[in-house]
Amino acid sequence: MPSAWLSAHLRAARPRVLAALNRVFGDIDLAEDAFQDASLKALKAWSPDRMPADPVAWLIIAGRNAGIDTLRKRKKETLTAPDDLEPLPEGPHPEDELTQSLDHAVYRDDILRLLFTCCHPVLRRDQQIALSLKIVAGLAVEEIARAFLVQAKTMEQRITRAKKRLQAAKLSYEEPDRTARAERLSAVANAIYLIFNEGYAASQGEELIREPLCEEAIRLARLIVRLFPEEPELRGLLALCLIQHSRRKARLSRSGAAVTLEDQDRSLWDRKLIAEGNILLEAALRKARPGPFQIEAAIASTHTQAATYATTDWVEIDRLYRALEHIRPSPVVALNRAVVQAKLNGAQAGLCRLEQLAGSLERYPNFHVVRATFLEELGLAEEAQAAYRKALEFAGTNVDRDHIRRKMKVSGGQ
Amino acid sequence: MLFSVLIYASEDFIDALPPEELATVYQKHGAFHEHTKTNNSFAVATKLMSTGTSVTINKDKDDFIVTDGPFAETKEQFMGFYVIDCPTLEDAIEAVKILPLDHGRIEIRPVEFFEGADFKNAERLVISAS
Numbered sequence: 001m002p003s004a005w006l007s008a009h010l011r012a013a014r015p016r017v018l019a020a021l022n023r024v025f026g027d028i029d030l031a032e033d034a035f036q037d038a039s040l041k042a043l044k045a046w047s048p049d050r051m052p053a054d055p056v057a058w059l060i061i062a063g064r065n066a067g068i069d070t071l072r073k074r075k076k077e078t079l080t081a082p083d084d085l086e087p088l089p090e091g092p093h094p095e096d097e098l099t100q101s102l103d104h105a106v107y108r109d110d111i112l113r114l115l116f117t118c119c120h121p122v123l124r125r126d127q128q129i130a131l132s133l134k135i136v137a138g139l140a141v142e143e144i145a146r147a148f149l150v151q152a153k154t155m156e157q158r159i160t161r162a163k164k165r166l167q168a169a170k171l172s173y174e175e176p177d178r179t180a181r182a183e184r185l186s187a188v189a190n191a192i193y194l195i196f197n198e199g200y201a202a203s204q205g206e207e208l209i210r211e212p213l214c215e216e217a218i219r220l221a222r223l224i225v226r227l228f229p230e231e232p233e234l235r236g237l238l239a240l241c242l243i244q245h246s247r248r249k250a251r252l253s254r255s256g257a258a259v260t261l262e263d264q265d266r267s268l269w270d271r272k273l274i275a276e277g278n279i280l281l282e283a284a285l286r287k288a289r290p291g292p293f294q295i296e297a298a299i300a301s302t303h304t305q306a307a308t309y310a311t312t313d314w315v316e317i318d319r320l321y322r323a324l325e326h327i328r329p330s331p332v333v334a335l336n337r338a339v340v341q342a343k344l345n346g347a348q349a350g351l352c353r354l355e356q357l358a359g360s361l362e363r364y365p366n367f368h369v370v371r372a373t374f375l376e377e378l379g380l381a382e383e384a385q386a387a388y389r390k391a392l393e394f395a396g397t398n399v400d401r402d403h404i405r406r407k408m409k410v411s412g413g414q
Numbered sequence: 415m416l417f418s419v420l421i422y423a424s425e426d427f428i429d430a431l432p433p434e435e436l437a438t439v440y441q442k443h444g445a446f447h448e449h450t451k452t453n454n455s456f457a458v459a460t461k462l463m464s465t466g467t468s469v470t471i472n473k474d475k476d477d478f479i480v481t482d483g484p485f486a487e488t489k490e491q492f493m494g495f496y497v498i499d500c501p502t503l504e505d506a507i508e509a510v511k512i513l514p515l516d517h518g519r520i521e522i523r524p525v526e527f528f529e530g531a532d533f534k535n536a537e538r539l540v541i542s543a544s
Contacts, residue, residue: 004435005516011430048516054489219429225466226425229483238466279467283482286469 006046009055010039014138015223017059019110025067028117029163032135035059037066108227109175115224116184119191122169127162128191129198134159137216147198147213185228189237189293192220196241214245225280232284236294239284242277243300246270258403262309274304292328295320314343331360335367347377365394369404376411384411416457416525417506419496423518424489425464442514449512450498455505458497458530465491490518497525 014035021031038059052058118135119128130148133139139147145155176184199213221238228234250264259265281297299320306312321337334357342350351374354367361367368391375384388408395401431439450456465484472479484491500506506522513520531537 004432008427008430008432008435012424012426016426056489222429222464222466223426226464226483229466229468230481235466235482276463276467279463283467283469286480287482 005048006043009046009051010042010059011138013056013059015111015114015136016056016107017063018135019107019114020060021063021067022114022117023110024064025071028114028135028166030067030070031063033070034063034067038063041066109181111223111227112176112181112184112188115188115191115220117166117171119187120166120169120171121187122165123162125194127158127165129195130155130158131162132191132195132220133213133216137220139216143212147210185224185231185234188224189233192217192224193237193241193293195220196244200244211248214241214248217241218245230287232287232289233291233293235280235284236291236297239277239280239297240293240300242273242280243297243304246273246277246304252399256399257406258399260403261303264309266307269304274301277301278304290323290327292324295324295327299324312343314340318344331357332364335361335364335370339370342374342377347374350374351378363394365391365396365400365404367391368394369407372407372411381411415501415503415506416497416499416528417503418523418525419498419506419510419513420521420523421493421495421513421518422490422521423493425491425493427517428493439514442512446496446509446512450496450509455498455500455509456496457499457528458495460496461494462492493518497528 017038018031018035021034022028025031025034041062042055042059046052046055115132115136118131123131126148130144133144133147134141141155141159142152145152148155150158196214196217199210199215199217218238218241221234221241225231225234225238246269247261247264249270250266250268251259253259277297278301281294281301284294285298299317302313302316302320318337318340321333321340324333325337334353338350338353338357341353351371354371354374357367368387372384372387372391375381375387385408388404388411391404392401392408395404428436428439447456447459468482468484470481470484472481498506498509500509503522503524510520510522
């Protein structure tokens, strides 16, 4: 059997199977090991002609039995394993019966619990990203380490510490009520966006965009949208990721330099992703329950509707940023609004808004770049150069530094 | 005779395919296009967006109820369809063998009535089932 084909089956089944095993055992480590065992069994038993009717249910049973085995072995050593778990028969189609009992609602809450566990508020952001990629997406530690430019050993430690922290927090395995479910969904959406953003605007290293991270985030967002189509913020999240990702080819020049929205060749934008993002956003907005992801997606969507940068609907974008400032104020949102204000009312208006943000965005390179462009427009060349130098000081990637140097050169040459 | 070629697959699986595997899936679709266009049996190709984009509309007495997503989650989703014009079912089956069949399933169902728009030429396209 082609191994890529089999591993795609395992990758596709992974979130659901792990989620079910996590519920059965209440222990993410044991669930992961059990999934590993079940995958090895599948490698031996599956082939394109001999596929179980329901691979997910097949893997849940195999994993459950493997986990029970482990618990029994541990019990002999420590006498602490529970007695109420019995292995299920592993005949040719033992999953049929189980499939009946695993209805949509169970999957939904299981997967939500698994995702929420991985991005639980007790974890740091980098731990949330690492755990989600490792446990839910099933990326190898080496792959995650490579994406974050750390040694595999460092990443291994980060994941181990995160798991310890989860154990110490003694998470509850109860069914969430409505409020708890909404909180979980929002935490999960934020974590998925963190993953996306880490790929979209890499904070360190040589590359600006790390596509595999963006694609994993989109895959997770698609999964959760399929499970919770009635949640407009999740559709907003997916819409936002798709529209941002649609620009990936235009955001880098041939030499790998960053190209800003203003200078991008819009014919390189992926119209298929834009169309999907726009319709997801429209479907989400029908619910009249706006949230930050829907608004950000609407901003991204407004940009896609302009044939050129010059024809951008800045009034609409300003309106959307104002809404975003209202429901989720942040210095970065305020910075973006300042840029829009400068478009509408001139560089001086933008500069005035920046003054209030200097304290909170001092270490944020883009703040200084924006400030430099305003100063330049106002004819204050020397001050603009000083602002670019500040930006260089805080830039994290070489692509960023090159981009700033180029702007600096253009500005200095005037 | 017009036949619809209805394609079902698991979206989870398609999302999990590595790019090289996905490329071979598309290659097979490309071969199907070429085959059916060469022998003039090609009529329609439609690929649907992910089920995450869909809404379902129902009627409850006098109210329309629009719910998000497909009505129920199934293991396989309807991904898209072709319409081909073949002399016999046998020809349709032969053509469909070109499509990727390692995963999911493809149903061939004869078309009773077909009317569509030729978007490119902004004309109405009518093909009678014969």
